[in-house]
Amino acid sequence: MSVVARWWRGWVAFTSEREPAFLLAFFRIAIGLCAISSLVSAATSGVLDVMWVDASGGGALGLSGSRLVQLFGGATHPVIWGFFWVALAASVLSTVGLGGRLPLLVASQVYGALVRTNANTMGGYDSMIAIAFFLLFFSGANETLSLDAWRKTRRFATGALVSAWPRHVLVFQLVVIYFFTGLQKMSPVWTPAGGYSALYWVYQDPTWRRFDMDFTGALYPVLQVATAVTWHWELAAPLVLVWMWLRRTSDRGGRLRGWLLRRDLRAWYLTVGVLLHLGILVTLNVGPFSFVSLSFYPLFFRPDELTAFARRIRPSAAGSGSTKTLSPDPPPATS
Amino acid sequence: MKAHWPHLRAAFVLFQILAIATMALPGPVVGNEKAWNTRNAKKDIDDWSASLGSDPETFRGMLRSVATGYVAVRQALTAPFRSWASWTGTTQSWAMFASPQRSPAELHITGDVGRGFDVPLYRPHDDTADLWAGFFDHNRMRKFRGRFGRRSIGRTYDQFASYLGRRTCVMKPDLVRVRVALYTYRSPGPEELGRGVVPQGAYEHERVTSCEAAR
Numbered sequence: 001m002s003v004v005a006r007w008w009r010g011w012v013a014f015t016s017e018r019e020p021a022f023l024l025a026f027f028r029i030a031i032g033l034c035a036i037s038s039l040v041s042a043a044t045s046g047v048l049d050v051m052w053v054d055a056s057g058g059g060a061l062g063l064s065g066s067r068l069v070q071l072f073g074g075a076t077h078p079v080i081w082g083f084f085w086v087a088l089a090a091s092v093l094s095t096v097g098l099g100g101r102l103p104l105l106v107a108s109q110v111y112g113a114l115v116r117t118n119a120n121t122m123g124g125y126d127s128m129i130a131i132a133f134f135l136l137f138f139s140g141a142n143e144t145l146s147l148d149a150w151r152k153t154r155r156f157a158t159g160a161l162v163s164a165w166p167r168h169v170l171v172f173q174l175v176v177i178y179f180f181t182g183l184q185k186m187s188p189v190w191t192p193a194g195g196y197s198a199l200y201w202v203y204q205d206p207t208w209r210r211f212d213m214d215f216t217g218a219l220y221p222v223l224q225v226a227t228a229v230t231w232h233w234e235l236a237a238p239l240v241l242v243w244m245w246l247r248r249t250s251d252r253g254g255r256l257r258g259w260l261l262r263r264d265l266r267a268w269y270l271t272v273g274v275l276l277h278l279g280i281l282v283t284l285n286v287g288p289f290s291f292v293s294l295s296f297y298p299l300f301f302r303p304d305e306l307t308a309f310a311r312r313i314r315p316s317a318a319g320s321g322s323t324k325t326l327s328p329d330p331p332p333a334t335s
Numbered sequence: 336m337k338a339h340w341p342h343l344r345a346a347f348v349l350f351q352i353l354a355i356a357t358m359a360l361p362g363p364v365v366g367n368e369k370a371w372n373t374r375n376a377k378k379d380i381d382d383w384s385a386s387l388g389s390d391p392e393t394f395r396g397m398l399r400s401v402a403t404g405y406v407a408v409r410q411a412l413t414a415p416f417r418s419w420a421s422w423t424g425t426t427q428s429w430a431m432f433a434s435p436q437r438s439p440a441e442l443h444i445t446g447d448v449g450r451g452f453d454v455p456l457y458r459p460h461d462d463t464a465d466l467w468a469g470f471f472d473h474n475r476m477r478k479f480r481g482r483f484g485r486r487s488i489g490r491t492y493d494q495f496a497s498y499l500g501r502r503t504c505v506m507k508p509d510l511v512r513v514r515v516a517l518y519t520y521r522s523p524g525p526e527e528l529g530r531g532v533v534p535q536g537a538y539e540h541e542r543v544t545s546c547e548a549a550r
Contacts, residue, residue, distance in 0.1 A: 217528030
């Protein structure tokens with residue numbers, strides 16, 4: 001068998017794996033709540049009326065709207081509010097897990113189209129929410145912790161198995177986000193050439209900070225360390241994937257692999273991530289970015305790892321009942 | 336069909352993975368002429384050339400040349416995925432705090448009750464000038480305001496300043512004129528901040544609305 005054919009068989013087997021649905025269900029609920037909060041906040045703060053509705057409808061700017069919005073007649077008051085209500089309804093249905101996969105696809109497309117009406121008011125978290133909904137559409141995350149599950153089985157929590165690949169792609173997506181965010185920090189202030197001073201300058205700019213930051217002058221060395229940690233941490237994101245691959249292929253042995261697997265590099269990486277996101281949350285107002293990012297973190301663990309963790313901290317609550325992790329589809333036919 | 340399904344799924348996942356990885360390659364900003372000419376970009380390039388000991392213009396020319404080649408490669412790499420990413424809303428653009436402002440531009444709104452512009456109505460983080468604070472404190476409006484400092488001022492700024500002027504005239508009936516402007520200054524360094532240096536700036540891009548016409 002050629003190398004390519006062998007690789008392809010391995011890839012098909014990998015993308016055919018199945019696992020308990022509860023992890024993707026938690027993620028579905030977390031992303032749904034972030035989307036709801038983002039939408040409600042835009043509507044109640046006046047951003048929707050002023051920044052997303054065209055000037056002819058009372059808004060501040062001349063806006064044509066995104067492709068989908070244009071298809072419905074452009075960024076007029078009724079169209080934008082129509083998109084808002086559809087996005088909100090789809091997000092609520094996705095959160096409670098009612099209506100199968102369709103609400104996830106609708107939430108992805110309508111939320112994305114609404115926020116892209118004015119790209120100048122759009123944040124990275126908007127793209128993350130739209131992408132998350134889109135990938136969840138393929139996942140079967142409604143199989144547990146949902147009204148759909150309750151309708152089918154009269155139980156909210158089931159031991160249903162779903163495809164694992166959406167979780168893997170979501171992990172890859174967050175790694176790509178962190179890595180390319182780091183790669184684009186090309187200003188010298190993020191690097192030793194600029195004295196790792198970036199966070200100091202971020203805190204001097206009134207745009208994002210939550211409160212007066214004059215005290216940061218005295219904390220300059222601390223901010224230099226924080227800048228260095230942030231930048232190198234972002235650039236190191238792909239190492240987590242390497243570590244996860246090494247662990248997955250641990251049966252191949254090797255001294256370096258054995259040494260690297262002695263520590264849970266992934267857990268350390270995510271712990272630093274939690275601390276950085278908490279720092280952002282406390283000091284900067286960047287909307288639900290930290291909540292959206294942290295929603296991805298449990299996906300780095302297999303469901304059986306989380307079940308085992310839950311057992312350790314609370315023996316009586318052993319998760320959703322299934323500890324089965326890798327249960328592939330019937331093997332693919334080979335031609 | 337059932338036998339082919341695992342292969343189709345594997346092909347789709349591979350396509351999605353490649354789409355994410357290639358579409359995330361920095362592109363739109365690198366190829367944007369305006370982005371090269373912002374205050375921040377010029378400062379970054381000057382700082383890099385200074386730390387590398389090269390002439391700023393030569394360094395800028397070399398960077399532009401590399402960027403042109405890079406954008407062409409990126410175009411070729413992303414070609415199979417652009418339509419998919421665009422139609423599914425899964426475009427990848429992840430530049431966050433790439434180049435922090437060292438010369439912020441604050442949006443200020445000031446009123447005139449008939450004796451000149453001496454009524455501060457809105458300034459960021461100023462409790463004595465918080466007419467629009469609830470609106471401007473929203474994270475989406477912070478992003479919007481911040482972009483005025485990073486990018487060249489265009490039609491969007493004019494439209495927004497006009498809107499703010501008209502609305503402020505309606506909200507404050509005693510005003511005869513409203514001025515919207517960007518207050519630009521150089522952020523103090525850590526030592527200056529320690530010495531209590533207060534940054535001195537200047538107003539730029541002033542737009543004045545006459546309330547008589549606006550009401």
